[in-house]
Amino acid sequence: MRLESRERTAAAPFLASLAPNEGVIYLPKTNQVVRGASPQAVVAAVFGVPFSGQDLFGLLTGCPFGGGGSVAPRDVGPGWQRVAVGEDDFLLRQGRNGTWRISAYTHPTAPSGERWRAVFERRSQDRLPFRIRLSSLEWSGAEGLRFDLTWTLSQLQVEPLLPVTAFSIDVPRAVSLAALQTVTADGPLVARSPARGSVRGR
Numbered sequence: 001m002r003l004e005s006r007e008r009t010a011a012a013p014f015l016a017s018l019a020p021n022e023g024v025i026y027l028p029k030t031n032q033v034v035r036g037a038s039p040q041a042v043v044a045a046v047f048g049v050p051f052s053g054q055d056l057f058g059l060l061t062g063c064p065f066g067g068g069g070s071v072a073p074r075d076v077g078p079g080w081q082r083v084a085v086g087e088d089d090f091l092l093r094q095g096r097n098g099t100w101r102i103s104a105y106t107h108p109t110a111p112s113g114e115r116w117r118a119v120f121e122r123r124s125q126d127r128l129p130f131r132i133r134l135s136s137l138e139w140s141g142a143e144g145l146r147f148d149l150t151w152t153l154s155q156l157q158v159e160p161l162l163p164v165t166a167f168s169i170d171v172p173r174a175v176s177l178a179a180l181q182t183v184t185a186d187g188p189l190v191a192r193s194p195a196r197g198s199v200r201g202r
Helices: 039-047 053-060 180-185
Strands: 002-004 015-018 023-027 032-037 071-077 080-085 088-094 100-107 116-121 131-137 143-154 197-200
Touching: 015 039, 023 039, 023 180, 032 039, 032 180, 039 053, 039 180, 053 131, 053 143
Parallel strands: 143 197
Antiparallel strands: 002 015, 015 023, 023 032, 071 080, 080 088, 088 100, 100 116, 116 131, 131 143
């Protein structure tokens, strides 16, 4: 996966790539590169949320990955169904054509990690969501204390033909190596309280 900031909205323009086991961030303005960071650390640096690369991909496609385990579906109203998959909870809504789509997702439902919820908004027949609200959940029931943000997706293309290079970033040879803690603690990617964001995709 490749992430790229938009000049007019980002405090520090960046390019980032997420592989299954490694993330890279390149900062053109300062000509710095961070290598060897975990995908989750890169996502946290860019968005301020504790997601892995797999979490991010699942959220943007409207189909988050459950942790696996036993599946326990139950009806919660006409056209609505709640499905527990291991420690994850899915709320499904049935469309007019009979197709079930994920409307909300909570992870995890047992106290084994940072808890959060995603709510997806879709237009009637769209496969992909156009808006996603992400909020932290405390075990006390409080919502949004650690983060509460909304992503609006635009200019989406489904299954376009892209070269492999579309998902990597071109880092110059003459570049300064930087530690992730440096660019997030007092550098270009200073941690801020998350706000609303927009995501363009292909």
